[in-house]
Amino acid sequence: EIKSNYGLGFGCTIPLIIGIIANLFVLFVLRxxxxRSTLTTxxxxxxxxLDALCCFWDMIFIWVRQCPYSSVLGGWFQCHLWRTQIPYWLAEFMSTCNxxxxxxxxxxxTVYCVTYRLNETKYLIATSIGTVVLSVGALIPNVLIVEFVNMTCVTHVNSKEQxxxxxxxxxxxxxxxxxxALPIIVMLFCHFRVVCYYRSVECEQLRHREQEQQHREQEEQQHTEQDKCHTSVVFVDPLYRSMTVGSFCMICCLIIGHTFDVINYLLxxxxxxxxYDFGSDVQLIGTxxxxLNSxxxxxxxxFAVPAVKYMKRRHISFINRKFKGLN
Structure with a gap:
């Protein structure tokens, strides 16, 4: 029988509750x-x-490491679904995929902004279906890495449990x-490709300004018309530039957070x-x-999304006005 570690439980529960509240607050603000983009929203x-669900399920599994059972069917579900922490890992896989x-x-x-608006609905459908299919498909083998034998869940498998x-x-x-590996590679590639795109745009704008400065008097009207045309064709929402630092921070947090448990699992x-004992203190510290990423x-x-940052300031200023009014 696995007993709960109260020190670990209370130490982890407080940050996880804060994570749930923070995610629900951001969800409220995003509503x-x-x-501009429906897909981004x-x-x-x-x-x-998904991040709130990760915090919730991690907290549940820290306190309830195994469920009582009296039947073979109940024992099988407890062993293959609960002991392997399927609800938590499903939320975690979906969060990483999203x-x-x-x-x-x-x-x-940004890079493909010309076709982005045309294909936005297709992207939304593809990403929604892809998150579910990829996460469930990647997690199915996890159900089979334990054995339920003689009403006992065997998590320390060896060559006898073939x-x-x-x-x-x-x-x-x-x-x-x-x-x-795959999500991190995809995220790093996308991030640095977008950074390179903005660098090239800045270089192009700088070169254009230099040319405009040289020929301002002779071709002012012509350049003005070209600027208007150029802006209407390749307009990119400033939101994505403002998300550059935040996106990199998310990637770094994901790498740092996931590395410990992945190494622990591969060892x-x-x-x-x-x-790698599911439900042990070391394993739950890894989860x-x-x-922490969530x-x-x-x-x-x-801090990364301007609209959210602006709404946060409005809420803080509103609370300050209420507080001053009470005084």
Missing amino acids: SVTI WLLRVQTI LAWIMLDRLWA IAYHVSMFYQPFDFIVYY SNIAKNYL FVTT IVNPVINI
């Missing part, structure tokens, strides 16, 4: 602000919901690639005497460190 809202879509959305809205053992040997590198395949994301959104 009150206007963002949708992805940011979904991210807050974060990758947010970075891709910035790429589509199915769980072979699935575990396959799932560890698979999980590293799909859950950790069970590399080191002979090391076990908490992973969830706690930090709403704070980054508050």
